[in-house]
Amino acid sequence: MSEKQPLPIWFFIGLLLLLYGILILIAGIVQIAHPPATVLARLHPTFWGGVVLTVLGGSYVWIFRPRRS
């Protein structure tokens, strides 16, 4: 392998989850006003799913962000 260490996979995972989280969170906020025709839509699963993904992705991005050493 080359001498410079590659970015950890956890950083890539964090980025993707953060991006998904933001998109799904926005959709979840819209769906609070216009709920989809799904079972248990009153529990706002899209909104809460977006929150979980954003927090999880954001945490991974922060913890595994590239740093100068």
Add this chain to the structure above:
Amino acid sequence: MHVALVAFLANSSLIKMSGLDIAIVVIYFAAVLVIGWYLKGRTSTGEDFFLAGREMTAWVAGLSFLAANLGALELMGWAASAYEYGILATHWYWIGAIPAMIFLALVMMPFYYISRTHSVPGYLHLRYGEPTRALGAICFGFMTVLMSGINMFAMAVVMKVVLGWNLHFSIWVSSITVAIYVALGGLTSAIFNEVLQFFLIWLGALVIPILGLKEAGGWSGLKARIIANVTHGATYLHMWSTLGSFRDNPMGISWFGIVFGLGFVISFGYWTTDFLVVQRVITAKDLRSAQMAPIIGAFFKMAVPLIVIMPGLIGLGVLSHNGHGIHLVSAATAKPGQYTYNDVLPLLLVRYAGPGLLGLGVTALIAGFMSGMAGNVSAFATVWTYDIYRPLIRPLFRPEAQPAAAGASAGAGSARTSAVSAHDGDEVAAASSEDKHYLKMGRWSTIVGVLISIGTAYIAMHFSSIMDYVQALFSFFVAPLFGTIVLGMLWKRATPAGGFWGLLTGTLSSIGMFLWVKFQPSALSIIALSHYAKPMAQDMYQALWSWCICVAVTILVSYATAPLPEARLQGLVYGCTEMPSQEGLRWYQKPFFWGMLAIVLLVILNIMFW
């Protein structure tokens, strides 16, 4: 006819995706390609490409080990099995996986790792010699691309039924994406993407058990609904108490078949010798990480029924109630417009997931398909290059290449090669040139492997029965291979001739039993020991008998042939290998502690769902 079928399936797709859902899927494809491109510049030697530089952490190797097995066919197939057979399907995740994963970690991994082999056929070469390696490698390479293609076709059919996508579009887009990212970044890229896919599979699929249990009124509410909805519903909710007789459970199997056929031979054969999964853990950076990787995988494997088996049970509980709603049937008896068992997971996804979460769920299915395909392709590229091309084909065209290649094959590719030739500039250049040649061969064999898989997918499209045969062929080889390898690792007296003839007769006997039942169905009662045995029981007993035959023949032939000197077995066999000391580790850092903890948890779970 074909056009009409396509039109019918396109119109009858289960899921209608919104623009946001499609964007989520497209972002996923872009992400895996970006990872492959990023890792391309870091793949400059054969060891980088085929063994991910042997620098993976236990967590990365462990999650990849599990993700390579967690394909979407697995997700949808076992959800369907849980709908059909109930909680009995969980045996394939618990007793059918956990003991074998712990055995791999604690008993077998030291030999794979200390021998510095690059593959499972590579271990066969070191332990038994070239003929056994050739038999193992050719069977594995052949079966891997066939399985990959057939899985690809099955994926395309699912995408058509679930999403209304064109068959050719699904096959070409997914396979080209996998070919690009594996050819660019090699095993590192496959592993990184598998870890990503692991997260997506879990996060995308979790919505179903969470909301399904909420709707059903928790676990006790779900059990009450299943008992009310299904004839003999109580038998769908117990893992062991109905296994006393073939007649008492929906699967038509007894505890003996589950424990010895599934829990011992099939499970140990797959998890300890199938190079598709073993390749992930031999990339670990040190022996402790290589041992911890399957143990980490085992803990997550125990949790997988939550996203695979639970949806099947939720389907039994909520899709129909008091005689109303959707009743799923087997694919063999389904009439046009009827839903089959295989539809249970997509139906529940549509039931609970709105735009956004639906895209994530579909991405989880696609990620599952691609992780399985990438696992097959990267394992094929390694076995083809190191175990077929290098020892069998390359010397025919360049006999002078053999010594350098042989030096590398005895150990682990470039690391051993560079150490051997450090004193001689010409040899260094020659070894480097050889390594580059094999690196190039690895990239090309990845692409060719994908193309062969696509060809197989199209063959399967026209001959649906080929799927059954190839799945069976794959299982023929796994059980005897476990016998050959476990004897090789634990018994010094096993000889090269014993290993070869044991593997060959075990495989042929398994094929023989399959054909016997195929042409004389009544033979199933002889092989599976009961008139009430169902086809599911055939695999269990076929594997058990072929393993016994392999072991018996290996022992008999070994005693009839000269043993190998102990010096030749160092690093390969128990009793001839000095194990690295773990004295410096605290108790909670030792793989043995975590392995035993996994076994205790497994016992508790089985008692809970007895």
